[in-house]
Amino acid sequence: MSFISEYISEKNKNNEKVLSVFLTAGFPEIKNFSELAINILNAGADMLEIGFPFSDPLADGPVIQHSSLAALNNGINLNNVFQYIKEIRRKTDKPLIMMGYANPVLSFGINNFVKQAKESGANGLIIPDVPIEEYDNFFDKSFDGLDIILLITPTTSNKRIKLIDEKSNGFVYCVSVSGTTGITNQNMNGTIQFLQNTYSSVEKNRMLVGFGISNENDARNFAPFCDGVIVGSAIIKSLINDNSDYDKTLELIKKLKGAVRKN
Amino acid sequence: MSALIDYTQPDINGKFGKYGGKFVPETLITPLKELEETYFQLINDKSFNEELDRLNKEYSGRPTPLTFADGLTKYYNKAKIYLKREDLCHTGAHKINNALGQILLAKKLGKKRIIAETGAGQHGVATATVCAKFGLKCFVYMGEVDIERQSLNVFRMKLLGAEVIPVSSGSRTLKDATNEAIRDWVTNISDTHYIIGSVVGPHPYPMLVRNFQSIIGLEAKEQIQKAEGRFPDYIVACVGGGSNAIGIFYPFINSGVKLIGVEAAGLGITTNKHCATLTLGREGIFQGMKTYLLQNDEGQVSEVHSISAGLDYPGVGPEHSFLKDEIIADFYSVTDDEAIKATELLSRKEGIIPALESAHAIAYLEYLMPKTSNDEIVIVNVSGRGDKDLNTIKNSLGY
Ligand SMILES: Cc1ncc(COP(=O)(O)O)c(C=O)c1O
Numbered sequence: 001m002s003f004i005s006e007y008i009s010e011k012n013k014n015n016e017k018v019l020s021v022f023l024t025a026g027f028p029e030i031k032n033f034s035e036l037a038i039n040i041l042n043a044g045a046d047m048l049e050i051g052f053p054f055s056d057p058l059a060d061g062p063v064i065q066h067s068s069l070a071a072l073n074n075g076i077n078l079n080n081v082f083q084y085i086k087e088i089r090r091k092t093d094k095p096l097i098m099m100g101y102a103n104p105v106l107s108f109g110i111n112n113f114v115k116q117a118k119e120s121g122a123n124g125l126i127i128p129d130v131p132i133e134e135y136d137n138f139f140d141k142s143f144d145g146l147d148i149i150l151l152i153t154p155t156t157s158n159k160r161i162k163l164i165d166e167k168s169n170g171f172v173y174c175v176s177v178s179g180t181t182g183i184t185n186q187n188m189n190g191t192i193q194f195l196q197n198t199y200s201s202v203e204k205n206r207m208l209v210g211f212g213i214s215n216e217n218d219a220r221n222f223a224p225f226c227d228g229v230i231v232g233s234a235i236i237k238s239l240i241n242d243n244s245d246y247d248k249t250l251e252l253i254k255k256l257k258g259a260v261r262k263n
Numbered sequence: 264m265s266a267l268i269d270y271t272q273p274d275i276n277g278k279f280g281k282y283g284g285k286f287v288p289e290t291l292i293t294p295l296k297e298l299e300e301t302y303f304q305l306i307n308d309k310s311f312n313e314e315l316d317r318l319n320k321e322y323s324g325r326p327t328p329l330t331f332a333d334g335l336t337k338y339y340n341k342a343k344i345y346l347k348r349e350d351l352c353h354t355g356a357h358k359i360n361n362a363l364g365q366i367l368l369a370k371k372l373g374k375k376r377i378i379a380e381t382g383a384g385q386h387g388v389a390t391a392t393v394c395a396k397f398g399l400k401c402f403v404y405m406g407e408v409d410i411e412r413q414s415l416n417v418f419r420m421k422l423l424g425a426e427v428i429p430v431s432s433g434s435r436t437l438k439d440a441t442n443e444a445i446r447d448w449v450t451n452i453s454d455t456h457y458i459i460g461s462v463v464g465p466h467p468y469p470m471l472v473r474n475f476q477s478i479i480g481l482e483a484k485e486q487i488q489k490a491e492g493r494f495p496d497y498i499v500a501c502v503g504g505g506s507n508a509i510g511i512f513y514p515f516i517n518s519g520v521k522l523i524g525v526e527a528a529g530l531g532i533t534t535n536k537h538c539a540t541l542t543l544g545r546e547g548i549f550q551g552m553k554t555y556l557l558q559n560d561e562g563q564v565s566e567v568h569s570i571s572a573g574l575d576y577p578g579v580g581p582e583h584s585f586l587k588d589e590i591i592a593d594f595y596s597v598t599d600d601e602a603i604k605a606t607e608l609l610s611r612k613e614g615i616i617p618a619l620e621s622a623h624a625i626a627y628l629e630y631l632m633p634k635t636s637n638d639e640i641v642i643v644n645v646s647g648r649g650d651k652d653l654n655t656i657k658n659s660l661g662y
Binding site for chain 2: 023036054055056061072077078102103104105106107108128129130131133134137150151152153155156157160164175178179180183188201209
């Protein structure tokens with residue numbers, strides 16, 4: 001049984017949905033990034049997705065493009081990211097998930113990557129540009145202790161949802177709207193309908209919803225149709241505009257968690 | 264016609280050996296499947312093939328000539344040199360071959376909005392042209408650096424009614440324009456078709472662009488048979504993403520012809536200002552495909568350079584990666600300076616001003632010709648004409 005999945009189920013039992021927060025490793029600052037991550041967990045985030053940067057993030061909108069580039073300009077590489085995860089792991093028992101594109105992983109060596117990720121204390125991995133078509137070739141085996149989390153989008157057929165649910169571990173990541181990260185939702189009714197349908201089709205896994213969640217209203221609206229929400233661009237944006245102790249961002253985390261706590 | 268019997272790339276998963284594939288976000292999987300299915304439907308459809316043939320002939324001006332280059336042949340005094348004249352295509356480059364095929368696909372798919380990326384602007388112009396002809400809205404992503412150095416083509420696109428969207432991210436060249444086009448496609452898949460400009464990206468693009476471009480090689484095969492009664496000994500083409508090269512190579516694969524791709528060495532392959540992907544890159548995953556890639560030790564994509572906007576790209580079509588590993592084709596590179604010299608040479612010896620991309624293929628003759636003999640034959644693919652590059656050439660030559 002997957003640690004991430006158990007963790008989410010445990011939360012759900014108490015009639016609460018999880019809040020997963022995306023951060024780009026080493027952003028806004030290299031120094032104190034682990035501290036910021038811990039503060040975000042303490043403010044109410046149940047899990048973290050820690051993005052490792054890539055020069056060409058083609059699934060990302062302007063905000064996460066900016067944070068990735070800034071992290072790269074700060075000199076962040078995978079070894080730094082593993083180090084951050086080690087530091088964060090020392091201070092938390094919550095799920096930590098790594099997220100990033102295929103090429104840095106391929107270049108690092110996949111088995112070596114998985115080994116380092118597990119040793120650092122990561123529990124899951126999301127690589128948006130490795131769909132199920134490429135999964136077996138890319139990973140060549142499954143990994144005990146590191147869940148490979150797959151995505152479902154509004155263009156995914158019902159048949160594919162089953163395949164993805166089968167293959168994914170930890171949870172399935174349901175992308176609420178077709179587009180890049182940071183996109184805003186234009187058609188709430190359509191989205192809710194899609195989430196409802198997908199939520200009832202996903203059987204093996206817990207389902208978290210990401211993309212298009214920019215404030216606590218979105219989080220509150222989506223919460224009934226999933227097991228948790230993922231917020232990325234809104235957090236990064238808040239960090240960009242925040243002062244150096246990131247009060248406003250921590251406040252935003254509290255509000256987002258409040259919105260998914262009771263349903 | 265036996266040539267292609269034992270060459271059946273890609274496989275049903277879009278793999279050329281270990282290269283290619285579909286390394287894309289989940290959102291794009293369904294539209295890529297639709298595209299593939301529609302493509303296979305259409306190529307077996309008589310009326311589609313007739314319409315494409317007719318457009319190639321009556322609109323684009325095909326077949327393009329195979330010109331015997333007597334001036335250049337005399338200059339080197341070795342093998343006979345022929346030029347495949349894609350510069351004479353409507354819009355001035357081979358890019359129209361693919362754009363015409365794909366616009367018919369888009370129509371069949373019922374898409375109302377077309378997007379494209381462009382480097383040199385030739386693919387942008389070709390796409391804007393077919394959109395004007397077929398009455399579809401056209402949006403072309405172009406890096407700010409390229410907008411500057413190919414300003415005439417920017418104006419052509421606007422004149423044709425397309426909107427040119429400047430891309431300010433990354434190196435502000437072709438790779439970044441491609442990223443933005445993919446982001447647009449992910450966001451607007453319901454009404455949008457992405458006409459990718461080379462044999463790059465996720466399956467089925469490398470396959471279908473190759474097939475639309477292979478008309479170059481099919482014609483050349485017939486033309487050289489007619490002129491010389493045999494196949495050539497060498498075929499030389501420049502390689503950016505690799506569409507003009509694969510277009511002329513493909514029908515000659517496994518037929519004993521030496522296939523030579525020429526990449527851009529920029530300021531030199533010992534500097535970091537080049538884009539000789541197959542010469543100096545290593546396996547990577549980039550823009551939907553597994554292929555050779557110029558990248559640093561950490562898997563971050565390199566900033567590359569070429570005087571030629573159409574070659575200024577850190578990746579390459581996955582089929583070329585396969586052809587290299589299997590030693591079916593050989594790949595070399597020439598510098599900016601060599602390309603400029605070759606531009607002048609072809610202009611003076613043949614009265615043909617090549618695109619800077621094509622000039623890279625011409626420049627390789629300096630290395631190839633001394634190794635040939637008088638009874639051999641070389642075909643060089645002149646992928647486009649140099650009108651778009653006159654400012655750059657003028658600045659380089661200084662007269
Ligand atoms: C005239 C010409 N030749 C070659 C290229 C390079 O593309 P490819 O390698 O796909 O033929 C371009 C691209 O813009 C071009 O305009």
